[in-house]
Amino acid sequence: MSAQRKLCMIPGPIEFHEDVLASMATPATSHVDPLFVPVFGESIEMVRQVVLSEKAQPFITSGSGTLGWDMMVNLLEAGDEVLVISTGYFGDHFAECLEVYGAKITTLTSDVGARPSNEEIKAAVSAKKYKMVTVTHVDTSTGVLSDIKSVAEIVKSISPETLVVVDGVCSVGSEEIRFDQWNLDVVITGSQKGLGVPPGLSIVVASPQAIDVFKTRKTPVPSYYSNWNKWLPIMEAYEARKPAYFATPAVQLVYALHTSLKQIVAGGVEARFAKHQQVAADFRKTVKDLGLKQVAQSEESSANGMTAIWLPEGVTVPQLVPALASKGIQIAGGIHKACATQYFRIGHMGISVMEDERQHIQKVKNALVSSLTELGYKA
Amino acid sequence: MSAQRKLCMIPGPIEFHEDVLASMATPATSHVDPLFVPVFGESIEMVRQVVLSEKAQPFITSGSGTLGWDMMVNLLEAGDEVLVISTGYFGDHFAECLEVYGAKITTLTSDVGARPSNEEIKAAVSAKKYKMVTVTHVDTSTGVLSDIKSVAEIVKSISPETLVVVDGVCSVGSEEIRFDQWNLDVVITGSQKGLGVPPGLSIVVASPQAIDVFKTRKTPVPSYYSNWNKWLPIMEAYEARKPAYFATPAVQLVYALHTSLKQIVAGGVEARFAKHQQVAADFRKTVKDLGLKQVAQSEESSANGMTAIWLPEGVTVPQLVPALASKGIQIAGGIHKACATQYFRIGHMGISVMEDERQHIQKVKNALVSSLTELGYKA
Structure with missing residues (x-):
């Protein structure tokens, strides 16, 4: 296998813009420096813009995307009923995480590659009162897109108090998300996918309803690092352009996030949705x-x-x-436990999609065709 | 206040080497890429070398230094007795964290700027059977150095089963630590201080005894993101030069860590201890x-x-x-709640100490003298 760097065409980390990488190399800057404070504050605001919300509360913290699952500990109390709509590996593991925090899980699933129908979701939501319904927007293990707009519609029409939590790790920045309009309560993501930033930031956006559930909980949050009582004042302070301290933020990653979010917002999120849809259909x-x-x-x-x-x-x-690696292209194997050896995965997000002149999509297509041919496959 | 970047002479983040910053800008690389796997594996090995251990288990995860506190959830079960030796803000908050995970805390403290004596520690450890004794090696709020060698000696001589947990956030890479020789069980740190890497990595090193306590615990670990059941197989895999997945590692930060650890190991940790001691005494x-x-x-x-x-x-x-900022030097105010407005803090770690030719220490001294003079102070 080639030891050279390859074009990273997996479902994240994705390829990063040169300006984003340059921001990663920002020299040492204090987390309370007047240079950094507005960078963090503006990043919080731009995260809100990217999910098309005016009133949601973003949390930008140092950690993997998985930390976002952990933060649901703020919304759950022991014994709470949660419906997990699973379309693969990530749905199943999200359920495992919530169970650690005392949730009673009901899983609604379907065959690999399918997704539960709206009728099935309706029936499940009607059958029991849930504190929370979770749905994986794109399950990276299957490439299945959930219809989160309909899920939220169904849930809120039957039980407005139930929180709709979207695992958007592989969707924020690449899939259409209308946080306010669709009545979502939580969207969870990481930095290294549609947002186009190296891995290391956990990003969670919470609705006023979710924040209210958090603030009126009856038992203490059984977590320290994930505790919104710690993080909420920090996010509010930086957004108000004031420094604050709970844990040292990943300053350089936040600079990189700021750079990428500025590009995303400048290009317009509607155009970004459309371009990802068009390139994906073509792919x-x-x-x-x-x-x-x-x-x-x-x-x-x-x-x-x-x-x-x-x-x-x-x-x-x-x-x-x-075979693709030898042509300078990194793709990924399968990870769904039922069929991991039987499929492969290719990512098409961020600059690889938005900037045609880079020819990333064409390169991966060419490499795929010639690799398959080499391996004896005839279309 | 100047809007220009300043020399970052706070107690972390510290100044970063140009090669470390260049590693931060490593282009997109998959976390399972054969290029990255040995970088992660070697970093794990070098962390062990930096704390002078042959058998301890490092955990390198995406998060702030604070996440290391959280990971003590792996060693605690509800009702466990913990003695916290506190020399400031960070000791107190470490206690707060452990309490969230059900620990019964006894705090041993002293006046601001002092540290509990060996006699006091001996008396405290003799008075009760503790599952764990924690000590902040350097409390960043006071600049007080604890004598962790003596603490471990005292604890292990009275109660060999008791785990000695060192908060080394502001000491790993700048203070003498002899993990094996001193019988330490856990050392916790972050990337942005003595290790000279931008913030965003939590680094925890655990002794075989600590790992044994973890593996033989009676109740499940009540945490998901911090759970060593998830992380231990990942660390073991990467050290064996095999990729594995729980949560996407902060690839670029790990590249930067690798670069800095290579420099530290090449220079020799003994020489590093001595140089930090000499520069500090001079300061x-x-x-x-x-x-x-x-x-x-x-x-x-x-x-x-x-x-x-x-x-x-x-x-x-x-x-x-x-006043110092206007001269291009960032220093920090106080953070100890008893006296935050009455003191200031200056960091002297990493390249600022090890590479005389940068003149960082001289610059901060000059700026301090002239700032005080400007403000009417006469020595």
Whole structure:
């Protein structure tokens, strides 16, 4: 396998803009420096803009995307009922996390590549009173896109008190999200996918309703690092352009986030949604023309930031991944426990999608076609 | 206040080497890429070397230094007795964290600037059976250095089963630590102080005895993101040069850590201890010659990576900090709740200490002298 750096076309980390990388190399700056305070404050504001909200509360903290799951400890009390709509590995593990914090989990799932229907969701939400319904917007293990707008509509029409929590780790910045309009309560993401920033930041956005549930909880939050009692005053302070301290923020990553968010906001999020949809549709057409089948079972349930594709007969992940690597392209194998060896995954998010002149998508298509041909596959 | 970048002479984040900053800008690389796997694996090994251990288990995770406190949830079960030896703000908050996880805290403290004596520690450890004794190696709020060698000696001689947990956030990489020889069980740190890497990595080192306590605990770990059941297999895999996944590591920060650890190991940790001691002693002499008094009450209880200094009569933090800032030097105000407005803090760690040719220490001394003079202080 090549020891050279490859174009990173996995479902995150994605390729990063040169200006974002330059921000990563910002020389030492105090977390309370008047230079840094507005950078953090503006980043909080721009996260809100990216999810199309006017009133939600962003939390930007140092940690992996997974830390966002952990923060749901702020909204749960022992014994709370949670409905987890799972479309793969990440839905299942989100459930595992919530269970640690005392949630009683009901999982609604379906076959690999499918997603529970609106009727099934309606029935599940009607059957029991849930404190929270979680849904993985794009499950990175299957490339299945959930219809979070409908999920929220269903949940809120049956039980307005129930919180709608979206795992948007592989969707914020690449999929259409209308936080306020769709009545979402929480969107969780990480820095390294649609937001185009190196990994290391956990980003969570919470609705006023979610913050209210947090503030009126009856038992103390059984966590220290994830505790919003610690983080909320910090976020409010920086947004008010005042420094504050709970734990040292990842200053350089926040500079990088600021740079990327400025690009995203300047380009317009509507245009960003549309471009990701167009490039993804075109990518799926290439897959289809090659005679391959994607894991997601329909066009409307296909993610716009990544595609999971079944391997053709006779081609394996340990053959295909190195074949593309030798052509300078990093793709990913499968991770769904039911079928990890039977498919592969390609990411198409961020600058690889938004900046045609980089030719990233064309390069991955070319490398995929020639690798499959080398491995004896005929379309 | 100047809007230009200043030399960051606070007790962390410290100044970063150009090569470390260049590593921060490493282009997108998959966390399972064969290029990255050995970088992570070697970093784990070098962390062990920096604390002079042969058998301890490092955990390198995405998060602030504070996350290291949180990870003590792996070693505690509800009702466990913990003795917290506190020398300031960070000791007190470490106690607060452990309490969230069900620990019954006994705090041993002393006046600001002092530290509990060995006799007091001996008496406290003899009075009750503790699951864990924690000690802040350098409390960043006071600049007080604890004698962790003696603490461990006392604890282990009275109660070998008791775990000795060192908060080394402001000491790893700048203070003498001999993990194996001194019988330490846990050392916690962050990336942005003595290790010379931008903030965003939590680093925890655990002894075989601590790992054994973790593995034989009777109740499940009540945390998800901080759970060593998740992280231990990841650390073991990367050290064996195999990729593994729980949460996406902060790839660029790990590259930066690798670069800095290589420099530290190449220079030799013994030489690093000695240089920090020498520069700190010299810095304290300057403080004394200026007629100022440091917060730490004795030479032997003074940190070698930072100094906290009482403000002279008539000079305030809102005067002194901007005065140094206007000369291109960032220093920090106080944070100890009993006396935050009465003192200031200066960091002297990492390249600012190890590379004389940068003249960082001379610059901060010059700026301090001229700022005090401007503000009407006469030595």
